[in-house]
Amino acid sequence: MLKYSKQTRLLLAVDCIIFGFDGEVLKILLIKRGFQPEKGNWSLMGGFVQPDESLDQSANRILKQLTGLEGVYLEQLYSFGQPQRDPIERTVSVAYFALVDIHKYEAQISDDYQAEWFQLKRAPKLIFDQQEMVEQARKRIRYKAAMHPILFELLPTKFTIPQLQTLYECVFNTTIDKRNFSKRVLATGLLIKLADKDKAGSKRGAYYYQLNMQNYYAKFQAFMNFIPNPDSL
Amino acid sequence: MLKYSKQTRLLLAVDCIIFGFDGEVLKILLIKRGFQPEKGNWSLMGGFVQPDESLDQSANRILKQLTGLEGVYLEQLYSFGQPQRDPIERTVSVAYFALVDIHKYEAQISDDYQAEWFQLKRAPKLIFDQQEMVEQARKRIRYKAAMHPILFELLPTKFTIPQLQTLYECVFNTTIDKRNFSKRVLATGLLIKLADKDKAGSKRGAYYYQLNMQNYYAKFQAFMNFIPNPDSL
DNA sequence: AAATTAATTGTGCTTTTTACAATAATAATT
DNA sequence: AATTATTATTGTAAAAAGCACAATTAATTT
Numbered sequence: 001m002l003k004y005s006k007q008t009r010l011l012l013a014v015d016c017i018i019f020g021f022d023g024e025v026l027k028i029l030l031i032k033r034g035f036q037p038e039k040g041n042w043s044l045m046g047g048f049v050q051p052d053e054s055l056d057q058s059a060n061r062i063l064k065q066l067t068g069l070e071g072v073y074l075e076q077l078y079s080f081g082q083p084q085r086d087p088i089e090r091t092v093s094v095a096y097f098a099l100v101d102i103h104k105y106e107a108q109i110s111d112d113y114q115a116e117w118f119q120l121k122r123a124p125k126l127i128f129d130q131q132e133m134v135e136q137a138r139k140r141i142r143y144k145a146a147m148h149p150i151l152f153e154l155l156p157t158k159f160t161i162p163q164l165q166t167l168y169e170c171v172f173n174t175t176i177d178k179r180n181f182s183k184r185v186l187a188t189g190l191l192i193k194l195a196d197k198d199k200a201g202s203k204r205g206a207y208y209y210q211l212n213m214q215n216y217y218a219k220f221q222a223f224m225n226f227i228p229n230p231d232s233l
Numbered sequence: 234m235l236k237y238s239k240q241t242r243l244l245l246a247v248d249c250i251i252f253g254f255d256g257e258v259l260k261i262l263l264i265k266r267g268f269q270p271e272k273g274n275w276s277l278m279g280g281f282v283q284p285d286e287s288l289d290q291s292a293n294r295i296l297k298q299l300t301g302l303e304g305v306y307l308e309q310l311y312s313f314g315q316p317q318r319d320p321i322e323r324t325v326s327v328a329y330f331a332l333v334d335i336h337k338y339e340a341q342i343s344d345d346y347q348a349e350w351f352q353l354k355r356a357p358k359l360i361f362d363q364q365e366m367v368e369q370a371r372k373r374i375r376y377k378a379a380m381h382p383i384l385f386e387l388l389p390t391k392f393t394i395p396q397l398q399t400l401y402e403c404v405f406n407t408t409i410d411k412r413n414f415s416k417r418v419l420a421t422g423l424l425i426k427l428a429d430k431d432k433a434g435s436k437r438g439a440y441y442y443q444l445n446m447q448n449y450y451a452k453f454q455a456f457m458n459f460i461p462n463p464d465s466l
Numbered sequence: 467a468a469a470t471t472a473a474t475t476g477t478g479c480t481t482t483t484t485a486c487a488a489t490a491a492t493a494a495t496t
Numbered sequence: 497a498a499t500t501a502t503t504a505t506t507g508t509a510a511a512a513a514g515c516a517c518a519a520t521t522a523a524t525t526t
Contacts, residue, residue, distance in 0.1 A: 003322050007281045009242035012314075012325055048240045051323060055314035079312045079327050081245075081288035089236050090284060092245055092327075094312050162473070179475075180515065202472040203524040223379075223463045228515075230456050395504070412506075413484065435503040437491045461484075467526100474521070483512070488505105495500070 011091040014058045015046040015130065017077070017137040018067070019120075020102030021154040021167050026120040027102060028134065029109065031066055037088055038127040044134075045115075046093070059096040067109055073099040073153040077137055085129045097137040099153035145171055146227045148220060149190055152211055160198050160206035161185065172227055180228065188224055189215050244324040247291045248279040248363065250310070250370040251300070252353075253335030254387040254400050259353040260335060261367065262342065264299055270321055271360040277367075278348075279326070292329040300342055306332040306386040310370055318362045330370040332386035378404055379460045381453060382423055385444055393431045393439035394418065405460055413461065421457055422448050 018029040033043040047062040049055065055076065063069045074096055081092040102117065109115050118124065126134065145151045151167055152159075165181050185191065192212050197205035251262040266276040280295040282288065288309065296302045307329055314325040335350065342348050351357065359367065378384045384400055385392075398414050418424065425445050430438035 004244060004281070004324075007244055008284045009244055010282070010284070011237060011240055011242055012245065048237070049243070049314065049325070051241045051243070052316055054316060055312060055325070058314075076311060078309060079288060081282065081291075081327070083285055083287060091237075092282070092288070094314070094325075160473090177516075178473085179517080182474080183476095184514090197473095199523085202522095204471075204473050204522045205524095206473060225514085393504090410485075411504085412486080415505080417483095430504095432492085435491095436493045437502075437504050439504055458483090469526070470524080472522090472524105475519090477517090479514100479516080481512100481514070483510105485510080486508090488507095490505070491503090493500100493502085496498085 011086075011089060012049040013046055013086075013091050013093040014049055014055060014062055015044040015093050015095050015133060016059055016063055016074075017044055017095065017097040017134050018063070018069070019097065019099050019137070019141065019154065020105075020117060021170070022102050022117075023163060023166065024170075026170055027117040028120050028123055029067065029100075029115055029117055030123065030126070031113070031115045033127065034114070041127050042118075042124045043127050044095075044130050048091075049094075055094050059094075063098060067105070067113055067115055069098070069100055069105060069109075072101075073150065077133070077140055080129055080133060082129065093133075095133045095137065097140065099141075099150060101154065101156050103156055142171060146230045147223050147225070149188070149216065149224065149226070151226075152190075152216070158194065158198075158208040158210050160201070160208060162201065162206050163198075164209075168226065174227075176228060184226065188219065190219065244319075244322060245282040246279055246319075246324050246326040247282060247288065247295055248277040248326050248328050248366060249292055249296055249307075250277055250328065250330040250367055251296070251302070252330065252332050252370070252374065252387065253338075253350060254403070255335055255350075256396060256399065257403075259403055260350040261353050261356055262300065262333075262348055262350055263356065263359070264346070264348045266360065267347070274360055275351075275357045276360050277328075277363050281324075282327075288327050292327075296331060300338070300346055300348055302331070302333055302338060302342075306383065310366070310373055313362055313366060315362065326366075328366045328370065330373065332374075332383060334387065334389050336389055375404060379463045380456050380458070382421070382449065382457065382459070384459075385423075385449070391427065391431075391441040391443055393434070393441060395434065395439050396431075397442075401459065407460075409461065417459065421452065423452065 020027045020029065030042045031045055033039055033041050045062055045066045049058045053061065059074055063074065077095040077097050079092060079094045083090060085091065151171060154167060155163065161182055164185060165176060165178065169175055190212055191209040194208040194210060197207050199205040253260045253262065263275045264278055266272055266274055278295055278299045282291045286294065292307055296307065310328040310330050312325060312327045316323060384404060387400060388396065394415055397418060398409060398411065402408055423445055424442040427441040427443060430440050432438040
């Protein structure tokens with residue numbers, strides 16, 4: 001027996017929801033779709049799964065091809081398979097989300113690729129069911145970030161605590177007490193205080209910190225409370 | 234344009250990891266595979282996604298066809314797409330997990346279907362990458378059950394607190410203080426105390442409880458601590 | 467020198483979590 | 497009928513975690 005004859009084959013795609021943080025708001029990276037249908041409209045980074053690649057490989061390839069991004073945080077989100085989601089032909093899509101340091105790639109992306117960062121709240125309408133994918137990705141990030149330190153993936157190597165707090169406040173759409181936030185974050189043991197300061201954001205300047213990678217990997221799966229009163233996320 | 238020509242189509246399958254609880258240990262429901270390859274070997278409930286059905290529909294259909302189960306808790310777990318995972322032909326599988334009241338279906342399943350409940354710890358080797366699927370499902374349940382009341386799906390409508398505790402101890406492979414567990418669970422407001430007792434398990438008999446469905450649905454997404462000291466799950 | 471701006475640090479109160487043991491109800495046994 | 501055995505049920509005090517809250521410091525700008 002060589003094949004599962006009689007079974008219907010279908011197209012499998014991968015779509016990536018790419019998140020970035022510019023210090024103010026959350027952003028997602030979109031691309032102008034290069035082929036029909038919906039050619040020219042804003043879309044997630046996507047492509048078809050090739051015969052020889054795994055899903056993870058496919059997501060990484062697409063990310064690389066369309067944005068140049070490599071080695072970023074990438075996680076499978078969910079598979080979307082409504083029969084009519086693509087009007088041309090049945091296509092099931094495995095969605096991934098990525099968290100990237102926006103500054104590391106901002107220039108590169110705009111220059112080399114037909115991609116653009118949009119504020120998550122002001123992003124254009126997306127094709128097919130991609131709106132739903134983004135929404136689900138947003139939920140997943142909130143959920144996970146409330147207990148695991150994934151949001152560091154959105155920051156540069158060196159960052160300040162006020163920057164970190166702004167990020168959390170932005171993701172959870174809330175405000176957090178400075179004193180308590182600082183205590184909470186430092187208590188994790190994930191941060192290493194550096195000698196120099198960031199003087200861009202304030203007169204006094206805020207100390208830079210960087211991740212203690214040892215502890216970061218060790219504690220990534222551990223439960224930590226980053227958000228006060230997490231009720232429903 | 235009618236099709237995405239030039240793209241490779243492939244087979245899409247759904248596999249279901251079905252969990253049950255017999256009062257003592259966690260179990261999974263397996264089936265003797267009815268076709269080649271690996272015909273006659275133990276396997277998860279699986280099947281191919283049909284042209285007209287969504288992934289959820291596919292999972293529900295497969296569950297119904299192979300076990301008679303209907304209306305049970307079913308959730309998409311993860312998609313598995315290693316190119317060589319099925320030796321016959323490239324097949325990507327979307328895994329779902331189900332939580333069922335084992336007693337409700339125990340007789341029915343054994344009689345009508347080629348399915349059998351196995352202790353999770355003593356289950357036979359599974360085909361392809363299904364071992365990995367089961368492992369991931371086990372992790373997901375732990376993770377989710379630590380914060381959301383999904384384990385009630387494994388119990389009968391009427392259950393006792395000691396039964397519930399045994400279930401939690403079993404899923405998390407730990408022991409929990411009776412007094413604290415009871416307090417914790419009752420504090421959720423999810424339980425309604427009934428008038429009658431279960432006299433099977435003890436001389437004194439333990440009061441039956443049932444879910445307050447109102448609160449159950451309302452609080453399902455809220456965060457609750459069911460497990461003391463959740464570190465890594 | 468004064469004013470402005472944002473970063474940094476501490477404490478007491480409240481709530482939650484945890485550790486821990488005696489009593490009650492019933493069936494089985496003597 | 498009394499005793500024994502078994503499991504369910506209930507409470508409290510100590511510890512830890514979470515929370516609310518304000519004054520001081522460092523540096524730039526005026």
